[in-house]
Amino acid sequence: xxxxxxxxxxxxxxxxxxxxxxxxxxxxxxxxxxxxxxxxxxxxxxxxxxxxxxxxxxxxxxxxxxxxxxxxxxxxxxxxxxxxxxxxxxxxxxxxxxxxxxxxxxxxxxx
Amino acid sequence: xxxxxxxxxxxxxxxxxxxxxxxxxxxxxxxxxxxxxxxxxxxxxxxxxxxxxxxxxxxxxxxxxxxxxxxxxxxxxxxxxxxxxxxxxxxxxxxxxxxxxxxxxxxxxxxxxxxxxxxxxxxxxxxxxxxxxxxxxxxxxxxxxxxxxxxxxxxxxxxxxxxxxxxxxxxxxxxxxxxxxxxxxxxxxxxxxxxxxxxxxxxxxxxxxxxxxxxxxxxxxxxxxxxxxxxxxxxxxxxxxxxxxxxxxxxxxxxxxxxxxxxxxxxxxxxxxxxxxxxxxxxxxxxxxxxxxxxxxxxxxxxxxxxxxxxxxxxxxxxxxxxxxxxxxxxxxxxxxxxxxxxxxxxxxxxxxxxxxxxxxxxxxxxxxxxxxxxxxxxxxxxxxxxxxxxxxxxxxxxxxxxxxxxxxxxxxxxxxxxxxxxxxxxxxxxxxxxxxxxxxxxxxxxxxxxxxxxxxxxxxxxxxxxxxxxxxxxxxxxxxxxxxxxxxxxxxxxxxxxxxxxxxxxxxxxxxxxxxxxxxxxxxxxxxxxxxxxx
Numbered sequence: 001x002x003x004x005x006x007x008x009x010x011x012x013x014x015x016x017x018x019x020x021x022x023x024x025x026x027x028x029x030x031x032x033x034x035x036x037x038x039x040x041x042x043x044x045x046x047x048x049x050x051x052x053x054x055x056x057x058x059x060x061x062x063x064x065x066x067x068x069x070x071x072x073x074x075x076x077x078x079x080x081x082x083x084x085x086x087x088x089x090x091x092x093x094x095x096x097x098x099x100x101x102x103x104x105x106x107x108x109x110x111x
Numbered sequence: 112x113x114x115x116x117x118x119x120x121x122x123x124x125x126x127x128x129x130x131x132x133x134x135x136x137x138x139x140x141x142x143x144x145x146x147x148x149x150x151x152x153x154x155x156x157x158x159x160x161x162x163x164x165x166x167x168x169x170x171x172x173x174x175x176x177x178x179x180x181x182x183x184x185x186x187x188x189x190x191x192x193x194x195x196x197x198x199x200x201x202x203x204x205x206x207x208x209x210x211x212x213x214x215x216x217x218x219x220x221x222x223x224x225x226x227x228x229x230x231x232x233x234x235x236x237x238x239x240x241x242x243x244x245x246x247x248x249x250x251x252x253x254x255x256x257x258x259x260x261x262x263x264x265x266x267x268x269x270x271x272x273x274x275x276x277x278x279x280x281x282x283x284x285x286x287x288x289x290x291x292x293x294x295x296x297x298x299x300x301x302x303x304x305x306x307x308x309x310x311x312x313x314x315x316x317x318x319x320x321x322x323x324x325x326x327x328x329x330x331x332x333x334x335x336x337x338x339x340x341x342x343x344x345x346x347x348x349x350x351x352x353x354x355x356x357x358x359x360x361x362x363x364x365x366x367x368x369x370x371x372x373x374x375x376x377x378x379x380x381x382x383x384x385x386x387x388x389x390x391x392x393x394x395x396x397x398x399x400x401x402x403x404x405x406x407x408x409x410x411x412x413x414x415x416x417x418x419x420x421x422x423x424x425x426x427x428x429x430x431x432x433x434x435x436x437x438x439x440x441x442x443x444x445x446x447x448x449x450x451x452x453x454x455x456x457x458x459x460x461x462x463x464x465x466x467x468x469x470x471x472x473x474x475x476x477x478x479x480x481x482x483x484x485x486x487x488x489x490x491x492x493x494x495x496x497x498x499x500x501x502x503x504x505x506x507x508x509x510x511x512x513x514x515x516x517x518x519x520x521x522x523x524x525x526x527x528x529x530x531x532x533x534x535x536x537x538x539x540x541x542x543x544x545x546x547x548x549x550x551x552x553x554x555x556x557x558x559x560x561x562x563x564x565x566x567x568x569x570x571x572x573x574x575x576x577x578x579x580x581x582x583x584x585x586x587x588x589x590x591x592x593x594x595x596x597x598x599x600x601x602x603x604x605x606x607x608x609x610x611x612x613x614x615x616x617x618x619x620x621x622x623x624x625x626x627x628x629x630x631x632x633x634x635x636x637x638x639x640x641x642x643x644x645x646x647x
Contacts, residue, residue: 059329
C-alpha cells in the first residue's frame, strides 16, 4: 500500500502498484501508469484500455483475457483478435499492464 | 517482485538444518514467501476483528494491546470446543514419519515446514499455558512463552501450509495437520491477521455470492459468452436457466469455472452435458460459489459463506443439489455443511433423473459431486461418447487433495476419464490417490506475491508430472478442482513446460456426441480436433 502523486493530486495504490479505488481513475493517472510501465500509448493501446474501462463500468470486474481478445477482434479486425497482438501492445501481459493503466483491480480467488 | 530463478536453480534445495535449535531460530519473512495482508475493507465487510491497513513487512502489525490475552483465550476456547485439537496437541511422539511428506518441506528444506515442527509452533504454547509439565519445566518440556516473534512465526508458517493433509496419511496417530493449521489461522484471525488473497474472496463471496465478486449480470454474461463458443463449435445452443424456482436440481460450482481459464472449458462441458441430458436444473447467481475461502479463515466465516447453498435450495424449491469440480468445497460439504447449516430435510436424497440411481452416501447432505453423477450415467450407458476426439491428449490424473483425502474420491473420476480419453498414464504410486501431492497453492495461497513458495511447494507434484511427460509423452494433467486448475497452470508451466491443465468435464464435453450437433472440427478450446488440423 502506498500513494502516488500525479499533477499535484494524490492516489492510493496497492502492493502491485494498481489503483486502489477505481473511481479515482482519470487520464492523468492512466498516462502516469503507462509511463511507469514503459508503454508509449498509441490509438491501438487506447482501444484496449477503453474496452477494459467500458467492460469494468458494466460488469464491475476485469474481463477474462478471452473476452478481451474476442472483442478487440470484433473492433479492430480478426487479425488483431489474438493474444499475440495484445502481448505486442503490452509485453508484460494485457492483464497486468493494460488493466493497471485502465485502473482496474486484480481479481482474486481461484484464478 | 524479484525475478524467478531458473527451475534448475530453484530445485537445488538445501536440507541442512540451521545450527541453532528451532526455538532459537527466529522466522525471517522472505519476500516471495508470504502474501499481502488482508485489506481493511474486506475485514470490515465480514465484521472481522481489528480491521486496519497493515503490512507484514512493517515491524508494527498494529495489534490490539491485549493481543496475547486474546490469542491465549482463543486457544483455551478451542481446546474446550474441539476434543480433536486437545488430542493432537498431546499425542505426537515426534517419530518424524510426517517430516519429509510435506511438499513445502520437500521444496524448501526449511525444518519449520516439517508438519511435526509446524505443529510444535502451536504445541509449545499449548504446553506452556495448559499443561503442568510445561508450566513447571518450560523449555525442558518443549514449552515456550507466547511472544510477538512467535506470533509472526505462526503467521508465516500457517500460511505456508495448504491444509492438504498428505502428512496425516503417514502419521501413525492420524494427527490432522490441517486442523492444527486451521486453528492457527483462526487464532491469527482474532487479531485481524489474514491475507488478502483469502479475505478478499471471502468478503466478496459474502457480499456478492462468489469469490470473484461476479454480480448476477456478470455471472450470466460469462455463461452466455460460453454459449456463443459452444454454438460455434457444436451448432447447438444450450439454454441454461438462472435462479429458476421449481427446478429439480440446483447446480453450484466454483466461480473460477465461470471466469478463469482453463476452468471455463470445464464449465462448457457441464453446459453441454446438462443440455444433452435435458436436465431440469438451474444456476444461481446468489449461491454462485461452490468453494469456500471462509474455510481458510475460521469455522464461523466458513459457516456464513456455506449457508447460502441450502438457503437458495430452499428458496428455489429444488429437490437436491449437484456440485461442480472443486476441491476444498467438498471437504466443507462432505464434513461440515450438514452440522453447520443442516439438516436439509426440505430436500430429497439425490436421485439421478436419468438412471434412477439413488445416491445414499449423500442422504444427509443432499448434495452430490458431478464426477459421481457422470460416472453413474456412463455406467448405465446413457451417454454417446467418442473418446478419439481427445486423441491428441495424453493424460495423467492429479487427485485433488480434498476430494481424494477428504472424501475418498479415487475411482469416480478415473472411471469417467477412461471413457472419454484413450491415452491415460498414472503418475508414480506414492504421488497419487490418498498419497497425492498438493498443487502447492491450496487453501487460498494461490496469490502472485508468494510465487517463490508456490513454485517450491509445487515442485513435488510437478516433478511427478514431468516424469510421466518424459516417460509417456503426457501433455495434459487432469483434475477436479478450481484451485488446481489455476495453480497447476502456473506451476506446471514453470517445472514441466508443455504440459497443460484440464478439468474432467472439459474432456467429457469434447467426447460427448450430441443429438443434432454439427460435425465438430475443434475442441472446446477452439483448437483443432485430431484429424482436423488441416481443415483449420
